[in-house]
Amino acid sequence: MKKYFLSLFASLLITSVFAQTTAKNAYQIRVKIDGFTEKQLFLGYYMGDKQYVMDTALVDAKGEFVFSGPEALKGGMYIVVLPPSNDFFQVLVTDKEQSFFVRTTKDKPGENVKFEGSKENSLFYDYVNYLNAKRPEAEALGKEIAEAKDNQAAKDAAQKKMDKLNEDVEKYQKDYVVKYKGTFAAAIINANINVEPPKTFDNLAEEEKNRQLWLWTRKHFFDNLNLSDNRLLRTPFLFSRLDNYVNKLSVQHPDSISVAIDTVLERLRPADEAFKYYLIHFLNSFAASKFVGMDAVYVHMSEKYYATGQANWANQEQVKKIVDNAKKLKPLLIGKTAPDIVLERNGARTMLSQLKSEYTLLYFWRYDCGHCKESMPAMKKFFEKFKDKGITLVAICVKPAQDQPECLKYIQENGLTGWYNAFDPTGRYYVQYNVETTPQMYILDNKKEIISKQVPADQLEDVMDKIIEMNKKEKENAGNK
Known part of the structure; x- marks a missing residue:
């Protein structure tokens, strides 16, 4: 109906x-x-x-x-x-x-x-x-x-x-x-009229029909919705409509979401108050997103709108904070090559990039970190299950050189000796990986590209299973070509 x-x-x-x-x-x-x-x-x-x-x-x-x-x-x-x-x-x-x-x-x-x-x-x-x-x-x-x-x-x-x-x-x-036409009443009614897709879609196979309906709906989503009208900002339906376009009708990948947000903001641009509201809303939403990888949307918005002066209502201190934060996040986005750091272990030094492993789990921790201690049982269980599946767990104790003996003591007492336990004597990891809190986690492929990050320890097994399965299918598909 x-x-x-x-x-x-x-x-x-x-x-x-x-x-x-x-x-x-x-x-x-x-x-x-x-x-x-x-x-x-x-x-x-x-x-x-x-x-x-x-x-x-x-x-x-x-x-x-x-x-x-x-x-x-x-x-x-x-x-x-x-x-x-x-x-x-x-x-x-x-x-x-x-x-x-x-x-x-x-x-x-x-x-x-x-x-x-x-x-x-x-x-x-x-x-x-x-x-x-x-x-x-x-x-x-x-x-x-x-x-x-x-x-x-x-x-x-x-x-x-x-x-x-x-x-x-x-x-x-x-x-x-x-x-x-021209009245606010008509604008409200028009914005809530369903846009009907062509009936010819009914003759298509179900899968193709759904695909064509999705493409058509995205293309015609704004046919009746005039986003240049500032008055629509104070209505009960605009937020849900825009949220539906960005978070439901768009492929939930950072690149696709960024394009969707740009589309919305460009249409809102003539309505200065609405443009401001939704630029701030989308920036804050993806800054606080719990979904892995969505910080790329935050980085995109910071570079496109804040770094270029388009958020002209914000004071310079706010803009600088947003832009600087995006600069810290950008090298750590999924798909980027992980920043190379020095790993010192048993007196010998090597570079992260030199480690040979199908997957590298880069784990920053401290022995006096409550969340790290809570995560340790799950991390130990994960390592025992996956240590023979091409995974190297590089655990970096984020303490200065003089405190490393305490790190080693904790490792021995808690049976973590099977891990690749190391520390970075240069301390560059702190800036390069933006390690302001612990624990932090990055999953790298054999090229040391980031394929996932900040995965809770109790979800690590499921995430890693999916990554290995996807990699297996990609190799099989490549072999069949």
């Missing part, structure tokens, strides 16, 4: 707007709620995937609540919240319509609102009321289809009615957007 009945309109506000704002206040929203006995009311707004309270109004002698302020409200969809139930209703705000008078009821405030003088809200709630009128019919048909079960004739008859209802709703939506 097509989802034409938008959930974001489940509880909506119908407003009235005064012709002009007062000289004192740039915005003024008066609210009268019949049956509501509380003394305060809240005005909030949407931002990202959250809602924030921006104003509080106390009831006056007329029984009204007045939200007002000296600075105009940014365009968007706002919410009026009734304590203590937190029922709410929504209002549209544009640059031209900053003053409202709203009357509704305590019970079902979103269904009983009355307004006058606001073109945007009048248009918007004409649409909402249309959907509300169609919803009972859709629900009844949905129930009829479910209850038909094995009665195919009854199911087909009900589905035919449902298809007709959906066609009517779709036509109403499209006619509405054309008729009221």
